Amino acid sequence: MLPYLARRMISLALSLLVASLVIFLLVEMVPGDPATFMLGTGAQPETLAALRAQLGLDQPLPVRYASWLLQILSGDLGQSFTYKTPVTGMILDRMQVSLPLALMALALAVLIAFPIGLFAAARRGEAGDTAIMSVTQIGIALPNFWFAMLLVLLFAVRLRWLPAGGFGGWDAPGAALRSLLLPAVALALPQAAILARVLRSALIETMDQDYIRTARAKGLSRGKTLRRHALRNALIPVLTIMGMQFSFLLAGAIIIENVFYLPGLGRMIFQAINQRDLIVVQSAVLVLVAAVIAVTFLVDLAYAAVDPRLRTR
Amino acid sequence: MRWTLILGGILAGLAMLAAALSFLWTPHDVGQMAVASKLQPLSGTYWLGTDHFGRDILSMVMVGARTSIAVAVVAVGIGMGFGVPLGLLAAAGRGGWVDEVIMRGNDLIFAFPSLVIAILITAAFGPSAVNAIIAIGIFNIPVFARVTRGAAMPIWTLDYIRAAQVAGKGRLRISLEHILPNTLNLLIVQGTIQFSLGILAEAGLSYVGLGAQPPTPSWGRMLAEAQTFVTIAPHVAIIPGLCIFATVLGLNLLGDGLRDALDPRLKVMQA
Numbered sequence: 397m398l399p400y401l402a403r404r405m406i407s408l409a410l411s412l413l414v415a416s417l418v419i420f421l422l423v424e425m426v427p428g429d430p431a432t433f434m435l436g437t438g439a440q441p442e443t444l445a446a447l448r449a450q451l452g453l454d455q456p457l458p459v460r461y462a463s464w465l466l467q468i469l470s471g472d473l474g475q476s477f478t479y480k481t482p483v484t485g486m487i488l489d490r491m492q493v494s495l496p497l498a499l500m501a502l503a504l505a506v507l508i509a510f511p512i513g514l515f516a517a518a519r520r521g522e523a524g525d526t527a528i529m530s531v532t533q534i535g536i537a538l539p540n541f542w543f544a545m546l547l548v549l550l551f552a553v554r555l556r557w558l559p560a561g562g563f564g565g566w567d568a569p570g571a572a573l574r575s576l577l578l579p580a581v582a583l584a585l586p587q588a589a590i591l592a593r594v595l596r597s598a599l600i601e602t603m604d605q606d607y608i609r610t611a612r613a614k615g616l617s618r619g620k621t622l623r624r625h626a627l628r629n630a631l632i633p634v635l636t637i638m639g640m641q642f643s644f645l646l647a648g649a650i651i652i653e654n655v656f657y658l659p660g661l662g663r664m665i666f667q668a669i670n671q672r673d674l675i676v677v678q679s680a681v682l683v684l685v686a687a688v689i690a691v692t693f694l695v696d697l698a699y700a701a702v703d704p705r706l707r708t709r
Numbered sequence: 710m711r712w713t714l715i716l717g718g719i720l721a722g723l724a725m726l727a728a729a730l731s732f733l734w735t736p737h738d739v740g741q742m743a744v745a746s747k748l749q750p751l752s753g754t755y756w757l758g759t760d761h762f763g764r765d766i767l768s769m770v771m772v773g774a775r776t777s778i779a780v781a782v783v784a785v786g787i788g789m790g791f792g793v794p795l796g797l798l799a800a801a802g803r804g805g806w807v808d809e810v811i812m813r814g815n816d817l818i819f820a821f822p823s824l825v826i827a828i829l830i831t832a833a834f835g836p837s838a839v840n841a842i843i844a845i846g847i848f849n850i851p852v853f854a855r856v857t858r859g860a861a862m863p864i865w866t867l868d869y870i871r872a873a874q875v876a877g878k879g880r881l882r883i884s885l886e887h888i889l890p891n892t893l894n895l896l897i898v899q900g901t902i903q904f905s906l907g908i909l910a911e912a913g914l915s916y917v918g919l920g921a922q923p924p925t926p927s928w929g930r931m932l933a934e935a936q937t938f939v940t941i942a943p944h945v946a947i948i949p950g951l952c953i954f955a956t957v958l959g960l961n962l963l964g965d966g967l968r969d970a971l972d973p974r975l976k977v978m979q980a
Contacts (some may be wrong), residue, residue: 542950
């Protein structure tokens, strides 16, 4: 296990390094000078040069990359050009919206997907299975931002049950949860459809295994076999997908955050790109990528710990 | 024929047909604004009503289909063009450093939040349909590389490949002559799925203003513009959304149906 761990750690560090370089170069390519953006086009050339020097923008590219990297390694994500506040604080602030939203959406997706997937797998090939699989096709094809608009139209405009957008903060937890409910549903439904399909096929694959046949031969009922033996073994691909979905929900909610005017992480990155607040974009994207890489790494480790065959690869 | 194949073919075919027809004919001029007849409901003159500038929605939807399909097709082309050779290469050098580098590179691209990077790319190079294509296409590359490698690996262990090796064929020739043709089925299925994902991605990008720029109509931007009027004239938002939905659904069903029709393994299981 130890050589495997060492190999994976090196690969993890390399991935993070390459990721940081790619992000840095991409952000470098965004046209527009942050200093001009902050001072306006009417600014004096001397003032611009002074601000550029203050922000470190006059340094050559490799120097800037190296100093950004060193800064991050010391735990400092830098300061926003626009708001003059630490990026770490800004990310934590936005996480108060993005994290609960992603968790709510994932929880909803699981609550919808598991019963449906189990039901379909248990009735594989029957009418109920076909019907459910058709419904999941609809869920996957729904553009979530369009679905969000329809939800607003029905629940906010017509029925007036829930707010159409905005977020008032966690001082009023009830209102905060209510503002996150429609976006969470809009995000959850397509994810639930994907999850249900993955769960169903994983279950069906497991049900073909010999040990399941043994369990059935022992006299265990079909439903009990499914829940007690197949479900646990089918969970590996399902958990992988859930991990990927969670990171998608954390950052990929940009469009939904735009529909509902939510001050989340995705919207912060989107606004920072528009304001040429490059350090915010750079650091926030790196944090997201690092999170995904770290989660993948942990999932791989967990698999390798459970299944020794995977360690030799 | 499975019903998924038929229904999927009809829905996807309709979108293609609308796009093709829009080159020759649209009910009204797409760019023509008539503020006097803005936000009209569905009628004999305007079959699908008009938007907030009085433009004919049916005409816009037809030309918008062109944008969506073109972006998605080229993005799939980019993904296949780079991904398939990479996948073949990785499979040919399986276990070696070439394989390792390609697969780790793949993992790396998968780790990037695709939408955020697509937004960054379109911000870096300016919002346009071409840059949307590139942004979507890049994320198709690892998908095709992985599918190709996965499909090619088991073929490399088969006897007839060994026979070809004994006959003196090199890895490159075997990859092109024997491996590639046998992975085509899977690639067609994956291509259909990526096509539908591309349509969704294009809609998302143009919804936030980073896809095709005005006056080129696109389904995503129609939705964004409709958002303000959704309470007064819901059809303005419902129609372009339905178009995206129907096209994506059609392509997904088509992909499913093709998988069932092309995958001999599934046929055995059904028999």
